[in-house]
Amino acid sequence: MNYRKDTDVYKLYLVTDSGMLPEGTTLFSQVEKAVKAGITLVQIREKDSDTKDFIAEALEVKKLCNEYKVPLIINDRIDVALAIGADGVHVGQDDMPIPMVRDLVGPDMIIGWSVGKTSEVQQLAEWGPDYVDYIGIGTLFPTETKKNSKKVPMGPQGAIRILDALQEYKADWCRTVGIGGLHAPNIPRVLYQCTSSDGKRALDGISLVSDIMASPTADVATKRLLEFLDDTTYSYLGDLNLQSNDEPTSHDFHDVLAQVAKNRPLVQHVTNKVHQNFGANVTLALGASPIMSEIESEVGELCRIPNAALLLNTGSVAPLSMLKTAVAAYNEVTRPIVFDPVGYSATTTRRDLNDALLSYGQYACIKGNSGEILGLAGLNSSSMKGVDATSTASDAELIQSATRIVAYRYKTIAVCTGETDYICDGTVGGRRFISTGSGIGPDDLDMYYVQDGHIPMMGDITASGCSLGSTIASLVGGLGPDGSVFNAVVAAIVLYKSAGRLAADGCDGSGSFHVRLIDNLYKLTRVNNPDTWSAVLKKIDDSE
Numbered sequence: 001m002n003y004r005k006d007t008d009v010y011k012l013y014l015v016t017d018s019g020m021l022p023e024g025t026t027l028f029s030q031v032e033k034a035v036k037a038g039i040t041l042v043q044i045r046e047k048d049s050d051t052k053d054f055i056a057e058a059l060e061v062k063k064l065c066n067e068y069k070v071p072l073i074i075n076d077r078i079d080v081a082l083a084i085g086a087d088g089v090h091v092g093q094d095d096m097p098i099p100m101v102r103d104l105v106g107p108d109m110i111i112g113w114s115v116g117k118t119s120e121v122q123q124l125a126e127w128g129p130d131y132v133d134y135i136g137i138g139t140l141f142p143t144e145t146k147k148n149s150k151k152v153p154m155g156p157q158g159a160i161r162i163l164d165a166l167q168e169y170k171a172d173w174c175r176t177v178g179i180g181g182l183h184a185p186n187i188p189r190v191l192y193q194c195t196s197s198d199g200k201r202a203l204d205g206i207s208l209v210s211d212i213m214a215s216p217t218a219d220v221a222t223k224r225l226l227e228f229l230d231d232t233t234y235s236y237l238g239d240l241n242l243q244s245n246d247e248p249t250s251h252d253f254h255d256v257l258a259q260v261a262k263n264r265p266l267v268q269h270v271t272n273k274v275h276q277n278f279g280a281n282v283t284l285a286l287g288a289s290p291i292m293s294e295i296e297s298e299v300g301e302l303c304r305i306p307n308a309a310l311l312l313n314t315g316s317v318a319p320l321s322m323l324k325t326a327v328a329a330y331n332e333v334t335r336p337i338v339f340d341p342v343g344y345s346a347t348t349t350r351r352d353l354n355d356a357l358l359s360y361g362q363y364a365c366i367k368g369n370s371g372e373i374l375g376l377a378g379l380n381s382s383s384m385k386g387v388d389a390t391s392t393a394s395d396a397e398l399i400q401s402a403t404r405i406v407a408y409r410y411k412t413i414a415v416c417t418g419e420t421d422y423i424c425d426g427t428v429g430g431r432r433f434i435s436t437g438s439g440i441g442p443d444d445l446d447m448y449y450v451q452d453g454h455i456p457m458m459g460d461i462t463a464s465g466c467s468l469g470s471t472i473a474s475l476v477g478g479l480g481p482d483g484s485v486f487n488a489v490v491a492a493i494v495l496y497k498s499a500g501r502l503a504a505d506g507c508d509g510s511g512s513f514h515v516r517l518i519d520n521l522y523k524l525t526r527v528n529n530p531d532t533w534s535a536v537l538k539k540i541d542d543s544e
């Protein structure tokens with residue numbers, strides 16, 4: 001059978017490795033379990049087998065695959081693929097060049113290629129539809145399976161760049177699977193995040209080795225993975241509501257604060273030293289409980305405390321393993337993380353660390369100043385230095401574009417702070433798409449802003465921006481079931497700005513501003529009458 005035209009076979013792609021089989025299993029028995037459980041594509045990848053053994057193994061698997069109508073791909077060995085009449089071959093960048101492969105295998109065999117760079121996409125587009133049928137995009141995450149790989153893991157953002165290049169070069173015939181370090185805990189998030197920036201293309205599937213080959217129950221593992229692929233939503237915040245429908249009102253803000261008062265959230269702060277004391281006091285003023293903990297071994301308990309939330313501020317940095325553990329733990333129990341990428345593009349070290357953290361998890365909200373948000377969106381240039389202080393109309397447009405891009409790429413609620421705060425929800429309601437994407441792009445996202453005149457005092461005290469992070473985490477953490485995450489983020493911004501305005505209007509200098517900011521957060525929260533708050537929320541009307 002010729003599967004070349006069959007574009008649905010890439011959903012769940014098993015690549016074999018006989019070096020990791022659990023006791024009592026064989027390569028064949030593992031593949032058999034996976035095929036019977038519904039795997040859609042199989043690749044035999046035996047790096048250390050003799051040719052004779054490779055062929056014998058491949059013939060056995062071929063019989064099974066034929067019976068279940070699952071295409072069989074052979075890794076690296078074009079000769080073996082031809083000899084056994086496989087359905088396709090997979091080659092990497094260091095293997096036989098694609099035009100030669102096509103010459104040898106003829107027009108009917110599937111050809112897969114490993115791709116990690118956009119220049120490789122350009123190349124396959126130049127060859128056109130007669131050459132590469134699908135690409136394995138990777139390596140996504142670190143993997144023990146391909147030990148001596150020189151490739152640096154690209155994370156979901158790297159996969160998005162490849163999907164964007166496929167769109168740019170109009171390689172619409174080419175299907176895609178992600179590969180490398182994919183396991184049950186990160187697969188739903190990868191499928192959620194990896195869509196092209198125009199929203200028109202998502203991964204066609206995932207490819208993996210160890211999650212099935214090393215499993216003592218390969219059939220159970222396969223079925224679980226298929227469930228992820230069939231699920232069209234990603235509930236990374238459990239029973240909280242990711243849908244942002246209408247413009248939030250004072251009534252909604254009242255509701256958010258009432259939930260905080262009732263649920264008294266615990267906000268774990270992993271934050272910089274300058275912010276610690278102020279952030280703890282702001283959190284207390286809001287009626288939430290702060291804990292300033294960077295102890296790796298207690299994260300698993302903290303995240304399970306009812307209404308826990310994590311503020312991850314990278315201003316001074318805890319050990320990477322602690323940060324990874326914290327992100328994984330909060331994601332696992334579907335509790336919110338607010339991410340503040342302090343000084344994102346200031347140095348390569350900071351950018352790499354923040355990028356690594358962003359690739360490890362899913363964030364409810366990413367909050368930064370204009371420099372950080374522009375950096376995350378890849379729109380910063382030296383001419384943008386100091387944009388916070390001197391925003392012009394065109395700067396404002398650029399900042400809005402950057403906020404939209406960050407929201408969309410990280411499928412999060414992005415907040416860009418400044419004299420005007422911008423808020424954009426890129427979560428697409430937690431919906432997930434395979435192959436075609438949502439059709440929604442960053443420019444389709446609603447953009448809100450909050451203003452209350454210029455409050456220069458905010459810049460005259462330390463950690464005022466960081467404490468907005470504490471405020472967002474407190475209000476999102478306080479939500480009860482079905483509480484709206486977007487409403488909580490917006491409520492936090494309007495509340496914080498209104499308290500800042502009151503503090504600035506009545507203070508004698510930066511010292512009393514600092515104290516009065518806490519006082520006013522305390523008072524506004526206790527009184528809970530958002531109709532009296534001075535900061536104004538508006539939605540940008542793009543038709544204007």
Ligand SMILES: Cc1ncc(COP(=O)(O)OP(=O)(O)O)c(N)n1
Pocket residue numbers: 013015043045075076090091092093094095112113114135136137138146177179207
């Ligand atoms: C689906 C898929 N994607 C990528 C690879 C890796 O191929 P390659 O880079 O040639 O590395 P080896 O597998 O040959 O070690 C793959 N095999 N399958």
Ligand SMILES: Cc1ncsc1CCOP(=O)(O)O
Pocket residue numbers: 015138139142143144145146179180181182207208209210211
């Ligand atoms: C073959 C290959 N190519 C890139 S990563 C990889 C191995 C993936 O293995 P695992 O799914 O166990 O991480």
Ligand SMILES: [Mg+2]
Pocket residue numbers: 075076090091092095
């Ligand atoms: Mg290879």
